[in-house]
Amino acid sequence: MSAPRGPHLFKDIDTPGLTGIDVYRKLGGYAELGALLQRAPEEAIEVVKASGLRGRGGAGFPTGLKWSFVPKSTAKPKYLVCNADESEPGTCKDRELMEKDPHRLIEGMILAAHAFGANTGYIYLRGEFAYIQTILDRAIAEARAAGLLGQRCAGSGFRFELHTHLGAGAYICGEETALLSSLEGYRGQPRLKPPFPAVEGLYRCPTVVNNVETLMNVPEILRRGAPWFRQWGTDKSPGTKIFSVSGPVARPGNYEVPLGLPLSTLLNEHCGGMRDGFRVKAVIPGGSSVPLLPASMLDTPLDFESMTAAGTLLGSGGVIVIDDRVCIVDALRNLIRFYEHESCGKCTPCREGTFWMSEVFARLEAGEGRAQDVDLLADVADNILGKSFCALGDAAAMPVQGALKHFRAEFDHHVRERRCIVNRRRTELEQVPA
Amino acid sequence: MSVPAPMAPAPPLVALEPPLAWPAHLKSAVDEALSHYPVKRSAILPVLWIAQREWGWLSPAALKLAARTVELPEPEVFGIATFYTMFNLKPVGKYHLQVCMTLSCSLMGGERIYRHLAGKLGVGHRETTPDGRFTLSRVECLAACAGAPCLQVNDDYHERVDEAAVDRLLEQLP
Numbered sequence: 049m050s051a052p053r054g055p056h057l058f059k060d061i062d063t064p065g066l067t068g069i070d071v072y073r074k075l076g077g078y079a080e081l082g083a084l085l086q087r088a089p090e091e092a093i094e095v096v097k098a099s100g101l102r103g104r105g106g107a108g109f110p111t112g113l114k115w116s117f118v119p120k121s122t123a124k125p126k127y128l129v130c131n132a133d134e135s136e137p138g139t140c141k142d143r144e145l146m147e148k149d150p151h152r153l154i155e156g157m158i159l160a161a162h163a164f165g166a167n168t169g170y171i172y173l174r175g176e177f178a179y180i181q182t183i184l185d186r187a188i189a190e191a192r193a194a195g196l197l198g199q200r201c202a203g204s205g206f207r208f209e210l211h212t213h214l215g216a217g218a219y220i221c222g223e224e225t226a227l228l229s230s231l232e233g234y235r236g237q238p239r240l241k242p243p244f245p246a247v248e249g250l251y252r253c254p255t256v257v258n259n260v261e262t263l264m265n266v267p268e269i270l271r272r273g274a275p276w277f278r279q280w281g282t283d284k285s286p287g288t289k290i291f292s293v294s295g296p297v298a299r300p301g302n303y304e305v306p307l308g309l310p311l312s313t314l315l316n317e318h319c320g321g322m323r324d325g326f327r328v329k330a331v332i333p334g335g336s337s338v339p340l341l342p343a344s345m346l347d348t349p350l351d352f353e354s355m356t357a358a359g360t361l362l363g364s365g366g367v368i369v370i371d372d373r374v375c376i377v378d379a380l381r382n383l384i385r386f387y388e389h390e391s392c393g394k395c396t397p398c399r400e401g402t403f404w405m406s407e408v409f410a411r412l413e414a415g416e417g418r419a420q421d422v423d424l425l426a427d428v429a430d431n432i433l434g435k436s437f438c439a440l441g442d443a444a445a446m447p448v449q450g451a452l453k454h455f456r457a458e459f460d461h462h463v464r465e466r467r468c469i470v471n472r473r474r475t476e477l478e479q480v481p482a
Numbered sequence: 483m484s485v486p487a488p489m490a491p492a493p494p495l496v497a498l499e500p501p502l503a504w505p506a507h508l509k510s511a512v513d514e515a516l517s518h519y520p521v522k523r524s525a526i527l528p529v530l531w532i533a534q535r536e537w538g539w540l541s542p543a544a545l546k547l548a549a550r551t552v553e554l555p556e557p558e559v560f561g562i563a564t565f566y567t568m569f570n571l572k573p574v575g576k577y578h579l580q581v582c583m584t585l586s587c588s589l590m591g592g593e594r595i596y597r598h599l600a601g602k603l604g605v606g607h608r609e610t611t612p613d614g615r616f617t618l619s620r621v622e623c624l625a626a627c628a629g630a631p632c633l634q635v636n637d638d639y640h641e642r643v644d645e646a647a648v649d650r651l652l653e654q655l656p
Contacts, residue, residue, distance in 0.1 A: 176568070178637045216530070233521070374589065
């Protein structure tokens with residue numbers, strides 16, 4: 049057997065047959081579920097709070113605290129929704145987790161739902177994950193047949209039903225309120241917060257929305273306790289995290305490492321450095337929505353605080369490595385086109401701002417940039433950031449600001465010389481017919 | 483001069499126009515979808531998916547059927563169907579080739595794959611080959627970044643593809 053791929057979530061991930069309940073059980077899965085469900089729900093919230101587990105979808109909000117916001121005395125039903133939309137460019141960890149270890153997600157959802165009293169759960173999958181829906185539905189049926197889901201979960205008095213729900217292609221549905229709109233059967237557009245979902249979420253009932261990786265951490269944390277989880281990571285960012293590394297590194301892939309590991313160690317030791325002939329120029333460390341880091345800052349530790357201090361965000365853990373043959377203006381143009389395409393159109397700063405940034409980028413790339421265009425980009429980004437209805441606008445503005453901060457010279461070069469600063473090997477970008 | 487033979491009637495433009503009721507083999511799937519939610523409208527995406535899987539696309543008649551099933555006005559269902567990129571409001575080929583063009587794939591040659599396919603099949607974005615076999619689309623991030631560049635054929639992911647792999651794949655499709 050090969051060495052484990054990670055200390056915790058990836059320890060057994062490649063075990064053959066793990067999608068089936070028997071193998072999952074053999075590895076200790078569901079063993080203590082009945083006993084854990086007999087405990088007082090508040091205990092689970094306290095343990096998860098003490099573990100310091102923070103949301104793995106991007107925002108890094110403390111999970112136990114989120115659960116504790118759900119009102120205890122309410123006549124309304126409560127819901128647990130798993131955000132399995134995994135739409136942030138650069139991120140592909142939840143897909144691997146669900147594809148290979150679906151029962152850990154189910155067990156995590158039963159335990160999370162028990163902690164704050166939800167009796168119904170939904171797993172909202174992005175539309176492209178239809179094959180994962182099949183895997184999950186089969187696993188849910190197995191768990192139901194084994195008495196782990198349903199009227200009396202694992203012989204306890206706790207009732208929990210779980211369903212999968214397939215989206216149909218919309219980045220915005222990864223934003224939790226847009227996801228809830230979509231799940232309710234509306235267009236997936238965001239809703240105003242407050243009220244936060246914990247108070248008024250799905251069907252205006254108390255709802256917790258948690259990411260796949262977050263929920264999959266829960267079973268072991270409750271089984272083994274907070275100190276066990278805190279053996280990894282830093283004081284404020286405990287535990288492990290899965291990073292999806294893409295770009296021209298020797299071994300792209302998903303890697304589970306302790307939080308706080310220097311980015312350079314992830315890239316050099318785990319991913320085997322760059323491919324021959326490539327040099328790293330910049331890294332987007334947390335999914336396409338976060339500002340990039342220049343190569344000079346690669347020693348920054350991968351934890352929430354250090355990334356924020358470095359002027360970027362840990363985000364979803366989507367690490368996109370950009371090499372020195374890539375023009376930063378070209379890379380940003382690609383991303384801004386994405387945000388323009390995915391803006392839901394609800395609010396003006398995001399809808400118009402992403403459109404105009406996209407126009408300016410196209411102009412710069414075509415060698416038709418005007419003297420004032422670089423400042424114009426900065427101005428438009430500034431007029432989106434913090435002024436859009438939801439975080440999608442911020443997600444489009446922050447990478448532009450980061451690129452201007454670290455690579456302004458490449459933008460100016462585009463205007464002055466009417467071409468890229470690098471000899472690109474990807475000149476075909478603008479030749480793709482519209 | 484001979485009288486020209488009468489022209490054969492043109493084949494219907496839409497061969498797969500669905501009936502206005504769910505076929506018997508889909509009724510349980512539709513009922514099952516409706517049973518998952520406390521309100522009917524929540525089942526709109528599952529119901530649209532059932533229709534699209536059955537008929538390959540969402541024709542006006544299929545949208546009508548979906549609207550009736552979840553008890554929503556037809557224009558609202560049209561508005562929902564057009565909001566999401568994966569619903570086909572025009573027929574697509576037997577194989578829908580979806581090439582990811584977002585940054586991670588772009589860095590690893592996504593555009594090259596797209597241009598190769600466009601050249602090979604003689605079609606552009608969201609166009610279908612005359613034999614109805616392939617539809618080509620540029621799509622945004624598929625969550626396969628570590629396996630870039632990625633091509634999705636219908637529901638199946640194909641990762642780390644190059645031109646040769648794409649050629650082989652197309653030949654092997656039944």
